[in-house]
Amino acid sequence: VSKAPPRVTLLTDFGTADGYVGAMKGVIASITPTAFIDDITHDIAPGDIAGGACCLATSWRFHAAGTVHVCVVDPGVGSARRAVAAAVADQFFVAPDNGLLTHVLLEPGATIVEISERRFVRDTVSRTFHGRDVFAPVAAHLARGSSITDLGPIIRDAVLLPLPTVQISADSVSGEVVHTDRFGNLVTNIDAGQVPDAARVTFPERSNVQVRMVATYAEAEEGELIALIGSVGFLEVAVRNGSAAERLGAGRGMQVRVGRGDDAGRGDVAGRGTRTP
């Protein structure tokens, strides 16, 4: 950890009204009174590990060296699932070993340890709230300079979520929606580099819909269903000032196919006002 002031972020599915997050903040500030505590979110759907992983994937890379991220979406709390900490690109992560850190751990050079040293956790560890009793205190100790390798042994078998794959053929790339955001944008797992120029985007499960690629929302007409490269570098399906999720009645898991634009015209073009069930 550099001499930058300690910064700890929180990402949970706890909401805030029950006081669980408040307790975690207290534990952190008690151990590291100078820590900045920044909320990433507490609005992950209860138990939605993939949703938490996606939120983290969108945000972590922009944080400063030395930042400690506490990530708790933990339906298996109290089971034999391990608690882990990771060092990736000069940042630190603590979380249950359930796939929540998947996108982070896939980075080259990640160091992952199982948290086993009792001196970094609360004296009494409850069976139901490791956010407060394990992850918050470990994060606070990392933020004040403890070494990650003091926490426990290095492991190489951390749990990773099975990520949906992208299929590349001669004339198309097929992937799927991995996240629906607050605006109803459908974020896919198709990387910008996999999208040909003048692409057209279709949906195997919505055979009558095809959409054009634009560079920015402003190129679309109000209410038009479009595709574009989103802010983290993946293909997104969107409606300008509207919700693509609502328009397509779609969410996580919907198949998305990107073909060459000269292939266009085989289906109906989904223009302004087109609504598909």
Place this chain on the structure above:
Amino acid sequence: VSKAPPRVTLLTDFGTADGYVGAMKGVIASITPTAFIDDITHDIAPGDIAGGACCLATSWRFHAAGTVHVCVVDPGVGSARRAVAAAVADQFFVAPDNGLLTHVLLEPGATIVEISERRFVRDTVSRTFHGRDVFAPVAAHLARGSSITDLGPIIRDAVLLPLPTVQISADSVSGEVVHTDRFGNLVTNIDAGQVPDAARVTFPERSNVQVRMVATYAEAEEGELIALIGSVGFLEVAVRNGSAAERLGAGRGMQVRVGRGDDAGRGDVAGRGTRTP
């Protein structure tokens, strides 16, 4: 900027679950590691510029000199709309030039610049997320002491929302509801100074309702529909321990008329238990 520690506030319509706000916080802390980052809100309705402007109008004046407010409700991101920064009353604001800063920019002595200097934004600016790539880094630079006039040229034609006007006649003042708050209070654009003593409040679109002015909720009976001067100095319509918005089936845009109290009696008095559709 004074020697006070750097403080940055955030006001967006992003929610938190998608990681967009987390990314912005990371960008700010990376540039200005000692910055306090305080959330104003991320719960503005998607694309609701007027709602964001109202939230900012309610809060900004209470912040300290040197505070930098990052405000992002930005349905036009990626279009030709400008990015602006403003210095008002020793505080700073960065936002899309779409009216979000309206109430702030109407303050005497506001200095407004178009953000055009590339060295204050991220190296790569996405087409869809200027909160992370433009507004967060510019705010972080202002928080650590950059001068607002270094950001770009001064402009005098920033976009302002068309604010609803108040009509003053010999015997009444007419305005409208500009905001419904979480408690169902209907906040109007009628200034305290425009409200006569012993006023009675009526609604042209609800001809059978009239309400009396009180000084405080406690003067009302439980469930009574009343009017009072709210905490930012404007007339509000409220129900003690209930929702005026629900009671009147009303929200932003509803006309409100304030007449002299001796004019009372022309309509039915809306007392406890009265419910209007």
Place this chain on the structure above:
Amino acid sequence: VSKAPPRVTLLTDFGTADGYVGAMKGVIASITPTAFIDDITHDIAPGDIAGGACCLATSWRFHAAGTVHVCVVDPGVGSARRAVAAAVADQFFVAPDNGLLTHVLLEPGATIVEISERRFVRDTVSRTFHGRDVFAPVAAHLARGSSITDLGPIIRDAVLLPLPTVQISADSVSGEVVHTDRFGNLVTNIDAGQVPDAARVTFPERSNVQVRMVATYAEAEEGELIALIGSVGFLEVAVRNGSAAERLGAGRGMQVRVGRGDDAGRGDVAGRGTRTP
């Protein structure tokens, strides 16, 4: 107050979208520019004093000495209800005198004062927003070192919520649900120490349901209705990866009875898949 950096927490029913919380943060930072301002929650249901008290009970004990907690759920704002501050276990609390601090004030050694000294509040105090005009500035002054006894006279008659009692008989303990959390867990007022080994849990209002005690969620089958000792030391009723509140159609106030396990078998055992109306 020790030399630890000033930390202020906020717990309200204000939501964030209206700017009320933003205004409070501005007031605090204006008076104490070095204060860390940590949100506990702003999502208490409007006017739900008991819900706010419960959130505070879950979180306050974990905070550091010197922390100042601003708690505002205040349906009686503008009435004659007092504003109070309290010092408990080296932490500080400011709140309306309406029972919001009940669990804190029951701690041995609590010092409670009525806030009466005008110099600690804003020059103009509105009739409707004491969060901004009274509680935030008082908290900021406490955070920078003012003494609690400077705020006003010590009182010994602060308002306490009537807490539901626990009835202990020879063969059972009877209490009730005092909180439903985000996961649908039903938190009771039955202390861990009152729960016999091998207990079985029944509900007088749901005569056909009985559940077994487990040590942790992981001992339950997916979807099983169970009881366990929760993270703050009270009996909770839960469904593994599901909602006990939904399963039982129950919430705050439901009666809960803990009997000896050898008493089991009198009712139907609620196993996986059992759903009661």
